[in-house]
Amino acid sequence: MTSLFEPTTAGDIALANRIVMAPLTRNRSPGAVPNTLNVTYYEQRATAGLIITEATAITHQGQGYADVPGLYTPEALDGWKKVTSAVHAAGGKIVVQMWHVGRISHTSLQPGEGQPVSASAITANAKTYIRHPDGTGEFVPTSEPRALEASELPGIVEDYRKAARAAIDAGFDGIEIHAANGYLIDQFLRSGTNERTDAYGGSIENRARFLFEVTDAIVAEIGAGRTGIRLSPVTPANDAFDPEPQPLFDHVVKGLAKHALAFIHVIEGATGGDRDFKQGDTAFDFAELRATYEAAGGKAAWMANNGYDRKLAIESVESGRVDLVAFGKPFISNPDLVERLKQDAPLNALDPDTLYGGGAKGYTDYPALTQQAAE
Numbered sequence: 001m002t003s004l005f006e007p008t009t010a011g012d013i014a015l016a017n018r019i020v021m022a023p024l025t026r027n028r029s030p031g032a033v034p035n036t037l038n039v040t041y042y043e044q045r046a047t048a049g050l051i052i053t054e055a056t057a058i059t060h061q062g063q064g065y066a067d068v069p070g071l072y073t074p075e076a077l078d079g080w081k082k083v084t085s086a087v088h089a090a091g092g093k094i095v096v097q098m099w100h101v102g103r104i105s106h107t108s109l110q111p112g113e114g115q116p117v118s119a120s121a122i123t124a125n126a127k128t129y130i131r132h133p134d135g136t137g138e139f140v141p142t143s144e145p146r147a148l149e150a151s152e153l154p155g156i157v158e159d160y161r162k163a164a165r166a167a168i169d170a171g172f173d174g175i176e177i178h179a180a181n182g183y184l185i186d187q188f189l190r191s192g193t194n195e196r197t198d199a200y201g202g203s204i205e206n207r208a209r210f211l212f213e214v215t216d217a218i219v220a221e222i223g224a225g226r227t228g229i230r231l232s233p234v235t236p237a238n239d240a241f242d243p244e245p246q247p248l249f250d251h252v253v254k255g256l257a258k259h260a261l262a263f264i265h266v267i268e269g270a271t272g273g274d275r276d277f278k279q280g281d282t283a284f285d286f287a288e289l290r291a292t293y294e295a296a297g298g299k300a301a302w303m304a305n306n307g308y309d310r311k312l313a314i315e316s317v318e319s320g321r322v323d324l325v326a327f328g329k330p331f332i333s334n335p336d337l338v339e340r341l342k343q344d345a346p347l348n349a350l351d352p353d354t355l356y357g358g359g360a361k362g363y364t365d366y367p368a369l370t371q372q373a374a375e
Helices: 036-044 074-089 150-169 184-189 209-222 245-256 286-295 310-318 329-333 337-343 369-374
Strands: 008-010 013-015 019-021 050-057 094-099 127-131 137-141 174-178 227-231 263-267 301-305 324-327
Touching: 008 301, 019 337, 036 074, 074 094, 074 150, 094 150, 150 174, 150 209, 174 209, 184 209, 209 227, 209 245, 227 245, 245 286, 263 286, 286 301, 310 324, 324 329, 337 369
Parallel strands: 019 050, 019 324, 050 094, 094 174, 174 227, 227 263, 263 301, 301 324
Antiparallel strands: 008 013, 127 137
8 A cells, every 4th residue: 555655756756755736825035035934944844745835937027926936047046056955965856837927916026017918819817926125025916917919939948948957956846847836838728818719729728738838849859757747627716717628628637747847746626725625517527537637648737735634644645546645724834744744643733924024934944843843
């Protein structure tokens, strides 16, 4: 019987256990540059089988929130090299989540204060976080986007390829394509955000084209075994909607099956909320999604996320329903989450007031079991 705590592999990446630290935006990288505080934060959590970093913009255009890191300047890449070195020295593995937010942005965050871009010129019913010149910050509605011209899309695909190469050169063990939660790739996928009439809109095949082009380019650059992808079939996050998610995402995983990817990371239900959330009239069948993927020849490790506790994670791995389980908020307040899950030890309470922005408080000051025992 497979255990949550035993080693495995995700493509070319060897993992000490099947517990994954999910990507978690924390807004603590001013200027889009990882810093010494970020190094400490990730190093503390290196006992995870795999760390997936907070979402990290592939370009300035891909930025959507203040103080989140990037992959597109020498300073940012130097900062990430310090992170990956620290995690590896502590025995961990780490991949970077590659992000283009699309319409979930604000003109003040864009190059030349231009409009954010998307599949179509539909403003999201969502908010983002900006900083004012005096240093104060606030959540504000996202700006009206413009629809990308088809002629611009090869350039964005190239941006993904370059960012993937930069990530590997910065010491990451691999990358995760962020195709979830209503950001750019997801905006192309869903009919609620994609009203295009060209080769990238209309049919499911057309709406999935951009995702496949991004995936193909990254795989060609760094190899399938170091490439993962995150999907969120039914989440309403960032005003994402599609009335028929099952055929859409069945098509997506069939297309992804041609590559021997490292992992498929699936958010079950509404991101950070109801695991049984549905879009459209029919409940989404996540077991069917995996079966469809494997019937098409897919062999990537299957990673599940959203609302997992110790009991559900252990049962899901032992039953073979999933290969890996990603934990989000529990990793924020428990740097030694793997050991706590092994021992069935109590978890530190999460401080919701320190989730976004700030300094060490609520970031690197959560105690490990060994610290608590010594007090």
